[in-house]
Amino acid sequence: MAIAPSSSTATFPPEAPRHCPLCPRLVAYREQAARAEPRWFNGAVPSFGTPTARLLIVGLAPGLKGANRTGRPFTGDYAGDLLYSTLLAFGFARGSYAASPDDGLTLADCMITNAVRCVPPQNKPLPEEITTCRGYFTARLGALPNLKAVIVLGRVAHDQTLTTLALRKAAYPFRHGARHDVGAHQGSAPLAMFDSLHCSRLNTNTKRLTTEMFHDVFRDVRAYLDALPRS
Numbered sequence: 060m061a062i063a064p065s066s067s068t069a070t071f072p073p074e075a076p077r078h079c080p081l082c083p084r085l086v087a088y089r090e091q092a093a094r095a096e097p098r099w100f101n102g103a104v105p106s107f108g109t110p111t112a113r114l115l116i117v118g119l120a121p122g123l124k125g126a127n128r129t130g131r132p133f134t135g136d137y138a139g140d141l142l143y144s145t146l147l148a149f150g151f152a153r154g155s156y157a158a159s160p161d162d163g164l165t166l167a168d169c170m171i172t173n174a175v176r177c178v179p180p181q182n183k184p185l186p187e188e189i190t191t192c193r194g195y196f197t198a199r200l201g202a203l204p205n206l207k208a209v210i211v212l213g214r215v216a217h218d219q220t221l222t223t224l225a226l227r228k229a230a231y232p233f234r235h236g237a238r239h240d241v242g243a244h245q246g247s248a249p250l251a252m253f254d255s256l257h258c259s260r261l262n263t264n265t266k267r268l269t270t271e272m273f274h275d276v277f278r279d280v281r282a283y284l285d286a287l288p289r290s
Contacts, residue, residue: 071194073202075176077102082188085177092127092178100130103177106199107132108170113207113284114151115200116142117216119257120175120184127178131160132171137260141273142171145258149277168284172199174219182259189219197223207250207287208280213257220252235268236276238283253280 079102080086093101104121118138121127125136133139135158143164146152151169156162175184175192184192196219200206211217217233224241231239237254255268255276262268 071198073195073199074105075103075192075195079103079177081191082177084185085175085179085188088180089127089177092123096128099128101127102130104130104132104173105176106170106172108166109168110170110202111205112166112168112170112203113205113287114169114210114280115203115206115208116169116171116210116212117196117220118171118173118212119215120173120182121178122182123178126173129158129160132173134158134160137263138258141258141263141270145270145273145277148274149281151277151281170203172196174216184215189215193219193223196220208283209250209252210255210276210280211252212255216257217252217254235272236279238279251283253283 077100089101092099104126118132121132122136122138125139126132126134129135133142139156139158143152143156146166146169147156150167152164152166154162154164156164174196175188176195177192179185179188200223209220211220214233217231218228221228221231221241226241231241231252233254235254235256239252239254241250241252253276255273256262258268258273263270
């Protein structure tokens, strides 16, 4: 399945401008954070990784004291501790993670983005905000020519990806550990989507998600990518 922006999203770039004006509620929340903490990033957080990546990881949205503070996805909160240690363990990152955008960590064959680029109140974007940000997400997918696999962290990321690919949600139910074959990216190699519960502190504290469960998803993705021929 080729991923091309629809007429309604054709003018969107892969990355939102830092001070994206499109969602009034999110703009107001960003500005409130900026007044309280003017040294924070307080903007639409750009994706992190290489444009030649075969793997895209899709989160929900920046955390207030995590990516909204640091300006790098999943950097500065517990979710990033688990995600980046996992990426290092499975060869999708190099260096050391120190919860700071200047820690020198790089991603290998991988990119991280979010379904919604600006921090939402209570980590809960509204449906219309998810829809609005889909233009950037569609463009982000379209700008990854080597994409072979997507890991979606949680249901919002799962649904955003399916809608972007024009696929019926009922045909691809969200389930931790599930793999969905969702067509071919840009008309070439197959594209697989892997479901995972979000690596939030809430999910890990309640044991809905354990480190072993999270690692199992990345182990499956690693095996899937390693089995594909290199272009």
